[in-house]
Amino acid sequence: MAFNIAIGPRERKSPFYDCTVEDGVTHFTVYNHMYMPVSYGDPEAEYRRLIQGVTMWDVAAERQVEITGPDAERLIRYLTPRDLKDLPIGQGYYVPICDHDGNLINDPLLLRIEEQRFWLSIADTDVLLWVRGVAFEGGFDVEACEPDVSPLAVQGPLSHDVMIPLFGEWINELKHFCFRETELDGIPVVLQRSGWSKQGGYELYLRDSDRGSELWNKVKAAGQPFGIGPGAPNYIERLESSLLSIGADTLWDSDPYEAGLDKMLNLDREDDFIGKAALRALASSGSRRKLVAIVFEGDPIEPNEHPWPIFIDRNRVGSVRSAGYSPRRKSNIGFALIDRAHQDEGTMLDIRNGQQSFLGEIVKFPIVEPGTPLPDDDWDIELI
Amino acid sequence: MAFNIAIGPRERKSPFYDCTVEDGVTHFTVYNHMYMPVSYGDPEAEYRRLIQGVTMWDVAAERQVEITGPDAERLIRYLTPRDLKDLPIGQGYYVPICDHDGNLINDPLLLRIEEQRFWLSIADTDVLLWVRGVAFEGGFDVEACEPDVSPLAVQGPLSHDVMIPLFGEWINELKHFCFRETELDGIPVVLQRSGWSKQGGYELYLRDSDRGSELWNKVKAAGQPFGIGPGAPNYIERLESSLLSIGADTLWDSDPYEAGLDKMLNLDREDDFIGKAALRALASSGSRRKLVAIVFEGDPIEPNEHPWPIFIDRNRVGSVRSAGYSPRRKSNIGFALIDRAHQDEGTMLDIRNGQQSFLGEIVKFPIVEPGTPLPDDDWDIELI
Numbered sequence: 001m002a003f004n005i006a007i008g009p010r011e012r013k014s015p016f017y018d019c020t021v022e023d024g025v026t027h028f029t030v031y032n033h034m035y036m037p038v039s040y041g042d043p044e045a046e047y048r049r050l051i052q053g054v055t056m057w058d059v060a061a062e063r064q065v066e067i068t069g070p071d072a073e074r075l076i077r078y079l080t081p082r083d084l085k086d087l088p089i090g091q092g093y094y095v096p097i098c099d100h101d102g103n104l105i106n107d108p109l110l111l112r113i114e115e116q117r118f119w120l121s122i123a124d125t126d127v128l129l130w131v132r133g134v135a136f137e138g139g140f141d142v143e144a145c146e147p148d149v150s151p152l153a154v155q156g157p158l159s160h161d162v163m164i165p166l167f168g169e170w171i172n173e174l175k176h177f178c179f180r181e182t183e184l185d186g187i188p189v190v191l192q193r194s195g196w197s198k199q200g201g202y203e204l205y206l207r208d209s210d211r212g213s214e215l216w217n218k219v220k221a222a223g224q225p226f227g228i229g230p231g232a233p234n235y236i237e238r239l240e241s242s243l244l245s246i247g248a249d250t251l252w253d254s255d256p257y258e259a260g261l262d263k264m265l266n267l268d269r270e271d272d273f274i275g276k277a278a279l280r281a282l283a284s285s286g287s288r289r290k291l292v293a294i295v296f297e298g299d300p301i302e303p304n305e306h307p308w309p310i311f312i313d314r315n316r317v318g319s320v321r322s323a324g325y326s327p328r329r330k331s332n333i334g335f336a337l338i339d340r341a342h343q344d345e346g347t348m349l350d351i352r353n354g355q356q357s358f359l360g361e362i363v364k365f366p367i368v369e370p371g372t373p374l375p376d377d378d379w380d381i382e383l384i
Numbered sequence: 385m386a387f388n389i390a391i392g393p394r395e396r397k398s399p400f401y402d403c404t405v406e407d408g409v410t411h412f413t414v415y416n417h418m419y420m421p422v423s424y425g426d427p428e429a430e431y432r433r434l435i436q437g438v439t440m441w442d443v444a445a446e447r448q449v450e451i452t453g454p455d456a457e458r459l460i461r462y463l464t465p466r467d468l469k470d471l472p473i474g475q476g477y478y479v480p481i482c483d484h485d486g487n488l489i490n491d492p493l494l495l496r497i498e499e500q501r502f503w504l505s506i507a508d509t510d511v512l513l514w515v516r517g518v519a520f521e522g523g524f525d526v527e528a529c530e531p532d533v534s535p536l537a538v539q540g541p542l543s544h545d546v547m548i549p550l551f552g553e554w555i556n557e558l559k560h561f562c563f564r565e566t567e568l569d570g571i572p573v574v575l576q577r578s579g580w581s582k583q584g585g586y587e588l589y590l591r592d593s594d595r596g597s598e599l600w601n602k603v604k605a606a607g608q609p610f611g612i613g614p615g616a617p618n619y620i621e622r623l624e625s626s627l628l629s630i631g632a633d634t635l636w637d638s639d640p641y642e643a644g645l646d647k648m649l650n651l652d653r654e655d656d657f658i659g660k661a662a663l664r665a666l667a668s669s670g671s672r673r674k675l676v677a678i679v680f681e682g683d684p685i686e687p688n689e690h691p692w693p694i695f696i697d698r699n700r701v702g703s704v705r706s707a708g709y710s711p712r713r714k715s716n717i718g719f720a721l722i723d724r725a726h727q728d729e730g731t732m733l734d735i736r737n738g739q740q741s742f743l744g745e746i747v748k749f750p751i752v753e754p755g756t757p758l759p760d761d762d763w764d765i766e767l768i
Binding site for chain 2: 001002003004005006007008009010011013021025026028029030033038039099100105124125126127128129130131132134136137138194235243247248252266274303304305306307314321322
């Protein structure tokens with residue numbers, strides 16, 4: 001189905017909005033009350049650029065929640081079940097955030113910008129409200145706000161070649177998730193080696209929204225020799241590479257075990273954190289459901305618009321949350337939430353989309369190993 | 385500009401989604417992580433039906449935050465600066481919700497469903513996270529969740545004629561904002577006399593999402609003799625009638641004085657509530673800005689896609705947040721955020737939209753008095 005999106009002042013526009021329009025954006029979503037591009041109308045080209053070349057994404061909708069003040073570090077540690085240990089400036093951390101019942105409410109990247117200044121680079125829920133509610137009622141001496149910071153992602157195996165002439169050789173030393181405050185011809189940015197793909201890349205956190213077009217155009221110009229083009233967080237690549245999308249793959253009552261974030265949970269920590277008791281109970285009882293990777297037969301599908309029910313022996317056991325065709329696996333693939341009793345690899349599934357039934361199977365994450373090349377043969381499938 | 389919206393499982397679909405598609409929805413927005421129809425492609429017809437007849441709207445995206453438990457009433461009173469006095473079951477209240485700094489974070493309707501069961505029928509921010517954060521850290525003994533409740537609005541002067549055959553004569557006794565738990569051929573609903581227009585109407589809070597199509601079709605059938613048709617919260621009518629849209633008319637740091645909610649604030653209350661100190665300080669210092677109603681000259685405009693800057697004597701004094709052409713005022717109209725020094729009625733404004741400059745004036749709320757009829761003359765203006 002194709003519908004228009006209403007454009008008005010209720011949703012906010014990115015500092016890169018004008019440039020994305022000029023570069024031909026065709027589809028938006030709304031993310032953190034902001035328009036976010038999801039397609040420029042040629043999904044195959046966008047996917048190819050990400051896997052084989054370099055692409056740039058307006059991800060300003062990944063808003064930052066900034067926490068400052070004497071209790072900033074104490075609050076950060078209280079907000080996540082992950083044990084953050086040293087928390088050096090310049091190192092990013094992936095931090096699940098749970099509520100007091102152990103529900104997963106967001107999965108941001110945490111950046112310590114200064115000794116007492118932290119950013120949570122958030123997925124699509126109002127973490128700012130959560131943090132402010134917890135901080136004030138919990139008696140933490142902090143300020144929490146949304147600063148003027150808007151990420152621009154440069155992703156793909158050639159992203160490094162684009163960034164070196166812009167920022168210099170020092171970025172060769174940047175380890176994954178590490179970052180540095182810097183500038184590009186006077187435009188203030190935080191440059192991090194990160195991004196929502198497994199193809200390598202960087203995120204430039206623009207710190208002055210008046211200079212969005214300027215930054216976009218500099219990156220675009222530097223990328224011309226490498227065939228850079230616009231794109232967006234890539235639906236197919238993230239399924240292949242097993243990157244979680246809160247809201248798409250999880251529900252409001254999903255817990256971090258269910259979402260496969262076990263390694264991020266340090267329940268033996270002595271200090272208190274939100275959800276500790278609930279998560280410990282879950283660790284011993286086990287989650288009701290599990291997010292699993294699936295492959296399934298049939299002609300290449302278009303990404304699903306709705307969740308699809310899954311059956312085993314005519315019993316409903318879960319639903320496909322996100323699915324599409326993988327050119328690298330050469331199969332339909334997806335993520336599904338499955339009752340715990342049926343979570344094992346190799347389990348066969350009966351997937352129904354209303355018109356058709358597909359034979360599916362649970363496989364291990366990631367569905368496609370990092371570094372897997374595109375097949376040489378031309379594919380002319382529709383990837384919308 | 386016309387762009388597509390990506391349809392997928394990350395945003396939730398209303399129980400009325402299939403019916404809205406069948407009835408020809410053309411434009412969506414995203415509201416509380418849910419697709420919400422905003423147009424069926426004929427804005428003039430949708431406006432006429434609301435002003436002169438009856439229309440039905442999928443407003444399932446007005447999600448409910450349900451609060452239950454021994455401290456439920458105490459928490460409700462703590463969440464809002466409004467003094468709620470008796471809080472009888474069956475009476476709704478419009479309740480601004482502020483954070484501890486006095487920022488307006490939502491403006492829900494409050495419904496007391498049972499003695500210890502409240503709903504907040506919310507605008508577009510994650511109030512559930514706010515309530516849960518405040519409740520747990522503040523030591524309130526409550527549960528807070530999003531129940532399976534999805535409002536369907538029936539609005540317009542003939543809405544009453546549609547509802548009587550469906551529910552019976554008792555609804556004649558329903559006062560504005562009052563509600564009752566009832567059912568329609570076994571479909572459980574809460575029926576409230578309310579709705580986001582000044583044309584009269586009802587909201588049916590569907591309590592079983594499996595029965596959305598059934599409810600939609602029953603209302604549609606009952607409305608046929610009165611020319612019912614689909615619509616959506618109406619952009620032009622709400623400007624004419626002065627209904628606030630959080631996010632469109634306000635910013636994250638807007639306070640309730642700025643938004644004109646003075647009458648809802650009872651700062652002399654002896655019991656504590658969130659934002660008390662900040663709002664008292666604001667009451668004495670005054671807000672920086674004020675939301676004002678404006679009219680401005682020129683050919684009928686299309687609704688603005690971006691805020692437009694406003695100048696007085698070449699100084700930037702604010703911005704137009706929401707604007708469009710009013711067939712009943714026969715003028716361009718809108719809401720603007722203006723520096724406090726310039727908030728008086730009659731103040732003349734220089735409004736610029738990038739291409740043009742318009743002479744505007746601050747007028748009093750509401751821009752169009754309730755009950756104002758449509759002009760007889762045909763208008764063939766574009767209202768998209």
